[in-house]
Amino acid sequence: xxxxxxxxxxxxxxxxxxxxHGGGGKLMHxxxxxxxxxxxxxxxxxxxxDGAVLRTDGRRIAFSTDSHVITPLFxxxxxxxxxxxYGTVNDLAMCGAxxxxxxxxxxxxxxxxxxxxxRVVQSMGEAAERTGVSIVTGDTKVVERGKGDGIYIxxxxxxxxxxxxxxxxxxxxxxxxxxxxxxxxxxxxxxxAIREGIDFQTVIQSDLAPLDKIVSELLEVDLDIHCxxxxxRGGLASGLNExxxxxxxxxxxxxxxxxIRDDVLGACEILGFDPLYVANEGRFVVIxxxxxxxxxxxxxxxxxxxxxxxxxxxxxxxxYADVIMESSIGAERIVDMMSGxxxxxxx
Amino acid sequence: MKYVSEYRxxxxxxxYAERIQQLASxxxxxxxxxxxxxxxxxxxxxxxxxxxxISLIHGPGCPVxxxxxxxxxQAIEIAGIEDVILCSFGDMLRVPxxxxxxxxxxxxxxxxxxxxxxIDAVKIAEQNPMKQIVFFGVxxxxxxxxxxxxxxxxDHLNLDNFYMLVSHVLVPPAMQAVLSNPECRVQGFLAAGHxxxxxxxxxxxxxxxxxxxxxxxxGFEPLDxxxxxxxxxxxxxxxxxxxxxQYTRSVKRNGNPxxxxxxxxxxxxxxxxxxxxxxxxxxxxxxxxxxxxxxxAERFGVSGYTVEESGDCISGQVLTGEKKPDECTxxxxxxxxxxxxxxxxxxxxxxxxxxxxxxxTRSNR
Numbered sequence: 001x002x003x004x005x006x007x008x009x010x011x012x013x014x015x016x017x018x019x020x021h022g023g024g025g026k027l028m029h030x031x032x033x034x035x036x037x038x039x040x041x042x043x044x045x046x047x048x049x050d051g052a053v054l055r056t057d058g059r060r061i062a063f064s065t066d067s068h069v070i071t072p073l074f075x076x077x078x079x080x081x082x083x084x085x086y087g088t089v090n091d092l093a094m095c096g097a098x099x100x101x102x103x104x105x106x107x108x109x110x111x112x113x114x115x116x117x118x119r120v121v122q123s124m125g126e127a128a129e130r131t132g133v134s135i136v137t138g139d140t141k142v143v144e145r146g147k148g149d150g151i152y153i154x155x156x157x158x159x160x161x162x163x164x165x166x167x168x169x170x171x172x173x174x175x176x177x178x179x180x181x182x183x184x185x186x187x188x189x190x191x192x193a194i195r196e197g198i199d200f201q202t203v204i205q206s207d208l209a210p211l212d213k214i215v216s217e218l219l220e221v222d223l224d225i226h227c228x229x230x231x232x233r234g235g236l237a238s239g240l241n242e243x244x245x246x247x248x249x250x251x252x253x254x255x256x257x258x259x260i261r262d263d264v265l266g267a268c269e270i271l272g273f274d275p276l277y278v279a280n281e282g283r284f285v286v287i288x289x290x291x292x293x294x295x296x297x298x299x300x301x302x303x304x305x306x307x308x309x310x311x312x313x314x315x316x317x318x319x320y321a322d323v324i325m326e327s328s329i330g331a332e333r334i335v336d337m338m339s340g341x342x343x344x345x346x347x
Numbered sequence: 348m349k350y351v352s353e354y355r356x357x358x359x360x361x362x363y364a365e366r367i368q369q370l371a372s373x374x375x376x377x378x379x380x381x382x383x384x385x386x387x388x389x390x391x392x393x394x395x396x397x398x399x400x401i402s403l404i405h406g407p408g409c410p411v412x413x414x415x416x417x418x419x420x421q422a423i424e425i426a427g428i429e430d431v432i433l434c435s436f437g438d439m440l441r442v443p444x445x446x447x448x449x450x451x452x453x454x455x456x457x458x459x460x461x462x463x464x465x466i467d468a469v470k471i472a473e474q475n476p477m478k479q480i481v482f483f484g485v486x487x488x489x490x491x492x493x494x495x496x497x498x499x500x501x502d503h504l505n506l507d508n509f510y511m512l513v514s515h516v517l518v519p520p521a522m523q524a525v526l527s528n529p530e531c532r533v534q535g536f537l538a539a540g541h542x543x544x545x546x547x548x549x550x551x552x553x554x555x556x557x558x559x560x561x562x563x564x565x566g567f568e569p570l571d572x573x574x575x576x577x578x579x580x581x582x583x584x585x586x587x588x589x590x591x592x593q594y595t596r597s598v599k600r601n602g603n604p605x606x607x608x609x610x611x612x613x614x615x616x617x618x619x620x621x622x623x624x625x626x627x628x629x630x631x632x633x634x635x636x637x638x639x640x641x642x643x644a645e646r647f648g649v650s651g652y653t654v655e656e657s658g659d660c661i662s663g664q665v666l667t668g669e670k671k672p673d674e675c676t677x678x679x680x681x682x683x684x685x686x687x688x689x690x691x692x693x694x695x696x697x698x699x700x701x702x703x704x705x706x707x708t709r710s711n712r
Contacts (some may be wrong), residue, residue: 014452015451015684016450017452017454018451018453019453019454020441020450026684027685030685044516072649122594142416156594165357188708196463198463256357266349266351269351271463274696276417297382320709321707321708321709322709327390327391328355328356328357328391328393328569329355329356329357329360329361329391329392329393329396329569330357330361330392330396331388331391331392331393331395331396332392332395333390333392333679333705334704334705334706334707334708336703336705337708339683339684339685339693340441340684343437343438343440343441343461343695
């Protein structure tokens with residue numbers, strides 16, 4: 001009887017949820033695997049994909065959900081409305097699905113200006129139109145002033161996986177190339193700059209973007225893509241660690257090949273952040289046999305959002321660590337899963 | 348990126364490594380004082396490029412790590428008081444006190460805010476006249492001027508709701524403590540470049556002559572560190588013991604006089620306990636009598652704690668360079684960033700955190 005089991009995260013560990021439990025790092029993965037996976041375990045969930053892949057009447061559909069809690073609601077390069085639609089659309093695209101239908105649930109805080117809500121809803125409408133999805137069901141709740149952060153939005157989505165497409169971390173093989181779709185760290189730094197009122201001279205725009213069109217173009221060509229993952233919370237490092245761990249391989253990358261803008265790198269230097277762990281909202285990695293890697297890079301280069309796409313490494317036999325990076329000076333470094341969340345340093 | 352990428356250049360790094368290889372005629376042990384340098388060494392794998400004759404050992408230069416557990420407990424107690432807003436640098440939140448950490452206090456409802464500068468805490472005090480604002484002032488000489496500036500500003504604004512829990516420490520006395528240890532293996536130092544940007548390096552001139560040990564003021568980028576090691580090694584091989592400055596783009600002999608004046612205006616040198624090391628005479632900064640009204644420990648009556656540390660944690664030996672983090676039996680097992688026994692495992696400058704993040708293999712999990 002599940003209900004009689006004691007809490008799998010003992011009181012002596014973490015008696016209460018901390019912010020770090022939502023940071024996309026090891027603590028969050030621990031929480032999910034020790035609580036959620038343990039109680040909900042089933043073959044579909046256990047595949048640990050960006051979304052669930054379901055079979056019905058011989059067709060396969062992808063199903064995914066994402067909650068959006070972000071301060072500020074509006075940021076350079078987007079807002080919570082675009083984010084809530086693109087977030088779920090991208091998760092579906094990473095399963096190889098064509099996103100079709102979305103739900104939208106709003107939790108609104110008493111006192112939220114109606115004008116703000118209207119702007120967010122319009123953004124969602126535009127994002128849905130751009131990605132060709134229909135928002136077909138939803139829910140709205142209001143909580144007392146002080147009990148929410150303006151707007152929380154949950155979206156869930158369903159997409160259809162085309163015949164012949166099979167994308168999953170379990171398909172990753174030794175020798176596969178690892179392609180990164182563009183420069184990293186922009187979303188996290190853009191949000192951080194506004195939230196903390198840090199002026200970096202240039203305004204850093206979030207990389208928020210829908211990935212459905214690029215992905216569907218990649219899937220139209222017979223490239224035998226093994227795995228894709230969008231790099232959101234926890235950044236490139238967490239995405240690669242998740243794939244390596246689920247695929248039971250090691251991933252080797254080279255620091256000098258990873259594109260990072262100067263202003264993002266500068267901000268990371270000031271804050272003491274490692275850009276490998278900073279959030280993105282429009283970046284993804286593609287893992288596929290080496291012989292097709294250049295073709296993918298060529299296709300990605302045709303899209304404005306992925307002009308800097310590049311091969312950053314390859315998949316190797318499982319070795320002493322999940323992700324190993326050759327540093328800029330030519331030595332080796334382990335790229336571990338982040339522990340909790342990155343905190344700005346002292347000096 | 349200017350002032351960054353040129354200091355991470357692979358061919359230049361390889362050239363320095365080669366020069367070090369050729370110069371080293373015997374085994375030498377060099378300590379990098381600052382935790383920021385330790386992280387650079389592990390992150391870029393600088394030690395992998397070095398001649399086997401050079402051993403780097405990691406020093407006590409992590410302000411978060413050496414903040415006494417009693418002060419963490421004081422901060423935790425203050426943060427739990429109603430109407431208090433505790434402002435802290437982000438690093439401090441995950442440092443274990445004797446029972447819990449500040450992150451846990453925040454989860455239980457304590458108003459704890461991460462700030463980038465104590466000046467932000469002064470602003471919060473201005474904006475919240477009905478609240479008591481306490482800044483947890485942790486750091487070396489690097490952050491002491493801005494901490495001092497916040498006190499001067501609060502005084503100027505006549506704020507009666509701004510306080511500071513001061514845990515500032517000084518680097519040179521800690522280097523002397525390392526050298527005075529009979530087990531000390533350190534033959535040369537890379538001094539902390541950021542600290543010297545403020546204080547200069549006049550203070551080190553008496554240390555080199557008293558202990559006959561070379562000190563090279565060194566920056567934080569891979570090439571800075573390799574050049575610092577090369578300069579230190581050259582002195583060792585030539586039998587010299589002098590203060591040299593590798594970090595010339597930031598450090599002058601007499602430092603930043605305005606910043607030093609500000610520190611002296613607000614603080615006086617006091618004896619201080621270092622976590623894992625113990626009491627070091629004249630190694631800390633405390634508020635001068637003139638500014639004692641800003642003293643949070645006095646205002647909230649939280650001084651006079653004594654706490655026993657976990658027996659499994661060897662932080663003290665790691666901080667003084669006697670042991671490396673992976674020589675600890677708790678490393679990676681009983682002690683992880685999620686469940687730290689000591690501050691070194693969670694601070695962004697802690698040696699244990701660096702080993703865990705950049706060197707923890709599947710086998711020692």
